[in-house]
Ligand code: HEM
């Protein structure tokens with residue numbers, strides 16, 4: 001079973017990611033019997049069928065897809081994956097923040113695709129809590145990427161107060 | 176200036192350690208060259224024509240004497256004993272060894288310096304007026320706002336991998352010395368009728384191959400909303416900026432495609448989520464930051480007017496001092512004080528270059544005459560911001576010995592010039608030898624008579640040398656493997672910013688200095704008393720200048736294209 005970083009630990013992962021090639025007819029994609037992560041287009045085309053299955057199903061968003069497209073289904077989805085086609089394509093960070101801050105999504109947000117150690121810190125700050133590290137990278141060593149920095153200036157999902165507010169609290173407490 | 180607290184220092188130390196680890200993993204074969212590239216760029220490490228280049232951040236151009244000494248020391252031990260100040264107020268080392276860059280970055284951290292986000296597709300070093308805090312024409316000191324932006328942009332988790340680089344500049348003065356209209360976001364500090372501070376926000380400016388001036392996005396943004404608003408602007412850009420073509424990936428292209436009204440609508444929609452939330456900056460934070468930039472302990476100069484008179488007397492005696500006083504000494508908020516430019520534009524030295532000895536001298540001058548601090552200007556010079564008038568003659572003598580007192584600030588030979596083909600692998604042509612050839616045409620006598628005149632050089636259309644906003648712009652172009660140069664005329668920096676127009680077909684390297692001289696001659700022959708080059712050009716129009724430039728060259732003014740047309744018609 002593939003491994004994944006979830007909540008700062010390495011775990012076995014039972015989800016099967018479906019990534020049909022662009023030229024494959026959505027209606028003909030075969031659905032395995034395991035929990036599946038399907039692309040948005042498949043979700044939209046075969047929603048009733050997917051919901052009728054006894055096994056869990058969730059959606060992954062491509063970097064150019066908007067979370068609003070699944071806004072009404074968020075309560076049904078235990079996890080949403082966001083794809084990084086290249087790690088230098090930073091759209092996924094804004095997608096995760098939008099899921100958390102605009103849509104209030106509380107389930108798992110998983111980074112998939114070109115997910116590498118040196119981006120995990122930023123991803124977590126933006127609301128990701130699971131990381132499917134690129135298969136050719138050592139997942140054990142990638143864990144260190146979550147610990148690159150011990151603090152941050154900005155407000156984000158992991159720390160809603162920007163540093164200037166926390167500094168003010170600290171100096172207020174000291175005074 | 177801003178002093179790190181324990182958290183600032185820890186973050187910079189952690190960054191140095193992270194970069195060291197990334198380089199070690201690369202050298203051990205665990206991180207491929209392709210995967211390392213975006214990471215090293217965000218630490219200022221480029222690979223250029225002759226090898227690595229390291230761009231060190233000098234946030235909004237503020238530098239202490241201690242830091243400058245450290246830079247001198249680093250250039251001696253890790254480089255060839257000199258560095259290059261850029262128009263973005265940073266310092267570039269041209270000859271570091273790839274494997275030694277983590278050690279350099281580690282040492283920088285020991286003096287509260289780094290190379291964070293000096294390159295890469297992220298929010299870059301924020302820039303401002305070199306006279307910030309002392310300029311008589313400013314509404315308030317822009318540096319506390321710059322520091323707020325520095326902290327907000329440093330390791331911003333959402334915006335480390337934008338479609339393209341993102342440059343922010345802040346201006347707080349009547350005269351815009353920060354060029355806010357040529358930045359992705361330009362911020363102008365203003366006060367509303369109630370006396371509240373806020374920003375006029377411009378978006379989508381930039382030079383490069385598609386030069387565009389920024390458009391007003393918000394007429395008055397109360398300062399407390401600055402960070403939530405910037406987050407919203409960046410979020411819209413991050414989501415919608417083009418990623419299929421690096422040449423069309425800057426925010427200016429997105430703003431152009433959407434139109435500023437639609438862009439504003441999208442920004443406001445994002446902003447609504449965070450507005451008035453924890454990102455709202457309280458007055459106490461502005462006060463805390465401002466305290467870092469509190470005025471130094473100025474001493475009363477008993478008779479400032481008398482001191483002025485004495486300087487004028489010395490100037491009359493010594494013409495060289497007089498010229499320096501006229502060009503390199505600038506007005507100051509506090510009576511009896513002046514700001515001073517230490518020129519890095521001596522003919523024969525690449526504009527912006529400074530050697531280690533000069534860095535040490537400049538650091539010493541800052542300690543003796545200016546409370547131990549310096550600034551870097553976007554014109555690639557150094558500035559001592561707080562010099563007492565009576566000490567100017569002594570400062571001048573010491574600066575002159577170190578060749579830091581060329582009296583040319585704002586004059587023709589104070590050229591902005593990129594590293595060009597000698598060092599940069601993107602170059603079409605060399606720029607430094609062209610700048611030198613132009614400088615050699617003009618005696619001090621002649622350029623002082625000419626007065627304000629900007630001549631800027633870029634080695635390719637990336638426009639690092641700001642040629643678009645110079646009175647005379649020189650751009651290197653490649654014609655079948657040969658170096659040619661296109662000339663633009665009539666660009667202006669500042670509040671009235673304007674992009675120059677291409678005068679016609681390009682010139683050979685040997686012709687450029689002569690063409691510049693001919694253009695200047697048209698002004699000299701026609702100028703009314705006190706008229707500057709830009710004024711004469713505005714009055715006469717470009718025709719006489721263009722005709723003179725091509726006279727006797729066996730070429731015609733055909734194929735004329737304005738940069739603005741080129742932008743609409745890529
Ligand atoms: C030698 C290494 C350098 C490289 C590889 C480089 C690369 C580039 C590139 C590719 C652009 C165009 C960006 C765009 O249009 O999207 C650019 C713009 C710019 N660079 Fe450089 N540059 C270098 C050095 C410098 C230096 C030395 C300066 C200052 C003297 C500088 C200041 C700027 C400025 C002011 C711009 C235009 C403003 C804008 O981004 O729109 N760069 N540079």
Ligand code: SF4
Pocket residue numbers: 593594595596599600601602603606633634635636637638639640
């Ligand atoms: S303008 Fe071109 S040649 Fe000059 S530094 Fe920039 S990229 Fe290099």
